[in-house]
Amino acid sequence: MISYRFGPGQTFGQDKFPDIAFGPPKGGGCCGGSADVVSLGNGGTVTFGFSGNLIVDGPGPDFIVFENAFQSTPTTVFAELATVEVSQDGVDWKAYSCKATAAPYDDCAGWHPVLANPETNSIDPTDPAVAGGDAFDLADVGLAFARYVRITDRADMAGPNGNFDLDAVAIANASCP
Incomplete structure (x- = not known):
């Protein structure tokens, strides 16, 4: 984690930050959110740096952001949205177009249930096809890699x-x- 600034409002999990944001997701499945989360608060932000790895543009989605979204009914998702940006150098940023205010939420994070949870299942949290969460492709913002x-x-x-x-x-x- 490089930097963070919590916004006003929710403070859930902030006393366990940054540790609570590291490691695999602990999703609650389709119909229940996880309590293993940190609320960013209204307008809060967090920046992660991957010094040991690069996110590279490969086939399909390149990284996944996990929130505690869940389906409250078969057609309604309890979503709490965030904008996602990526950078190669930590200075110049490319943003995904999270502009929607109603489902579907386009390129926003926080609206797909998290299915991967190593404590309850064997779903691979790095596989966008099965992990849940919101997957992002670097090609969508024109980057070959991001750190x-x-x-x-x-x-x-x-x-x-x-x-x-x-x-x-x-x-x-x-x-x-």
């Missing part, structure tokens, strides 16, 4: 779609620098 990921709670979202709760970030396509 940094920044996640920022959508300050314009309030109520049930506010206060992004970070579980984990996983690299699906990695390369050692």
